[in-house]
Amino acid sequence: MGKVNGVKKMGRWIGAIKSGYHQLLGKDLSAAVNKKAVAAVGSIPTFKKGGKVKRTGLIRAHKGELIIPAKQAKALKKLLAQ
8 A cells, every 4th residue: 555655645746846837937938848848859850861960969860770980980981992
């Protein structure tokens, strides 16, 4: 029974935190922040056809894709050119 009570208590704490957050910041600001976060995640570039990464930053790597560091890619190009 202790585990169940702990889960219920945690649920109440989460509810209290959400409620306080909305009261402090307002639902409009909360929605705007959430919308911005979703837009930021959607703007992370993907490389469906491969290619060179032109600037440092986040990318979206999909299951099964292999990321090769620049130094290793350069060495691989050199080996393939021989």
